[in-house]
Amino acid sequence: MIPYGKHTLLEQDIDAVVDVLKNQFLTQGSQVPLFEQELCRYTGAQSAVAVNSGTSGLHIACLAAGVKPGDTVWTVPISFAASANCARYCGASVDFVDIDPHTRNLNVSALVDKLHLAAAEHTLPKVIVVVHFTGSSNDMAAIAAITEPFNITLIEDAAHALGASDPQGHKVGACKYSAMTVLSFHPVKSITSAEGGAVLTNDDELAALLRRYASHGITREPGMLGDEHADEPWFYAQFELGYNYRLSDLHAALGRSQLAHIDEFIARRRALAENYHQALADLPLILPQPDANGAWHLYMVELTAHDRTDVFNALRARGIGVNVHYIPIHWHPYYQQLGFKRGQFPQSEAYYNRALTLPLYPGLSADNQNEVIQQLKEVLV
Structure with missing residues (x-):
């Protein structure tokens, strides 16, 4: 995985x-x-x-x-x-x-x-x-x-x-x-x-x-x-x-x-993010905005034409450890008990319902990133 x-x-x-x-x-x-x-x-x-x-x-x-x-x-x-x-x-x-x-x-x-x-x-x-x-x-x-x-x-x-x-x-x-x-x-x-x-x-x-x-x-x-x-x-x-x-x-x-190595780590994260930007541009996805000054802790796409659960499960079955960040805080039972309700923050909820986190970390190899991209394309096309 x-x-x-x-x-x-x-x-x-x-x-x-x-x-x-x-x-x-x-x-x-x-x-x-x-x-x-x-x-x-x-x-x-x-x-x-x-x-x-x-x-x-x-x-x-x-x-x-x-x-x-x-x-x-x-x-x-x-x-x-x-x-x-x-x-x-x-x-x-x-x-x-x-x-x-x-x-x-x-x-x-x-x-x-x-x-x-x-x-x-x-x-x-x-x-x-x-x-x-x-x-x-x-x-x-x-x-x-x-x-x-x-x-x-x-x-x-x-x-x-x-x-x-x-x-x-x-x-x-x-x-x-x-x-x-x-x-x-x-x-x-x-x-x-x-x-x-x-x-x-x-x-x-x-x-x-x-x-x-x-x-x-x-x-x-x-x-x-x-x-x-x-x-x-x-x-x-x-x-x-x-x-x-x-x-x-x-x-x-x-x-x-x-x-002592943070600038190397961040440079690698930025390069990986740029690779994703280019490789995923033609897929039915909303990509994150380019940010040359960002730390790129996570790379999240939004699905526009597919069921997120289906895509998530299909990619996991293919060895791609996608994730979702984050469940809106006001949806958690604790905050619901404080009076918050679904529907209060529509942009956050719309984003969450489409969000999918792709692998990104300094040690992600070119081969592994290409595998992520290829498997995502096969699932979406």
């Missing part, structure tokens, strides 16, 4: 992990701070806080933004559930903005309309989690300009997008137009630390708060502990109800090694 996604590990990656196992601290050693520094150098962000998953990153980003019961967070329906769950972890309500059918990212026109209606009804969100779907950046400059008059905090969910750039040419993660950007290092993402994530920010106060939330709410910073403890090097204090979301040094060592 050719999988839809797969990690790419180099010998250097294995050596980096083994070195930690043999010679270093497994946790709370030097690797996590070094990984954070290198993420900052790569993205241009001032601060990075490494955590044990992208989901943990979204949670503490919402906490740091002050999300609490009585608040509302908006995101898009087409994403993994964590993009909305992070608000629920904080006791807040969730609402959605439909997607643009062409970009499959947040629909800016729909956002404008929803914001003006919410302002009139005094139901504005505290935070908007902006998802860079498949690794293609939203126009964050436009979204920031639209939301600035409403004093809304923007959090970029860039789980798909490390290695991408925005329309203005800034690296995703630079936080030029947002308060925080959340990354994921799950095995099928741009780079992997096996499991892991990070929150990037240019705000020193947010960075300190994120760091405490990721580590039990505890700090050893002398400036927060008071002069009476200046002679007590063992002393620490808990200031918030935090969580054990820290990344281990084993994971950080793997992430550091992978980060």
Whole structure:
């Protein structure tokens, strides 16, 4: 089976992990701070806080933004559930903005309309989690300009997008137009630390708060502990109800090694995406928009003349590990229990009903990609 996604590990990656196992601290050693520094150098962000998953990153980003019961967070329906769950972890309500059918990212026109209606009804969100779907950046400059008059905090969910750039040419993660950007290092993402994530920010106060939330709410910073403890090097204090979301040094060592090769990985993903664009152009499919600056985490087509279930099963039977991303968040039973209904976000639902994810990852060989293309053509023609 050719999988839809797969990690790419180099010998250097294995050596980096083994070195930690043999010679270093497994946790709370030097690797996590070094990984954070290198993420900052790569993205241009001032601060990075490494955590044990992208989901943990979204949670503490919402906490740091002050999300609490009585608040509302908006995101898009087409994403993994964590993009909305992070608000629920904080006791807040969730609402959605439909997607643009062409970009499959947040629909800016729909956002404008929803914001003006919410302002009139005094139901504005505290935070908007902006998802860079498949690794293609939203126009964050436009979204920031639209939301600035409403004093809304923007959090970029860039789980798909490390290695991408925005329309203005800034690296995703630079936080030029947002308060925080959340990354994921799950095995099928741009780079992997096996499991892991990070929150990037240019705000020193947010960075300190994120760091405490990721580590039990505890700090050893002398400036927060008071002069009476200046002679007590063992002393620490808990200031918030935090969580054990820290990344281990084993994971950080793997992430550091992978980060050194990210541009090679992204270049390969872009080349594979371009191959698909050219080879599939004449098939009854809606293809993703070309994006020379995207990270191409996923390559999704939309079927226009065939039953998706039939195509999915036929390709799986032929050894092509297609998948579907994503079931609309508001369709999940948990969110239905909160009052959401099918039909509320028609563009997201229309996309989902046609969507099919094709294999794409740096290690996908030319022969394997050609096999995917050939089998897809045989099934569709």
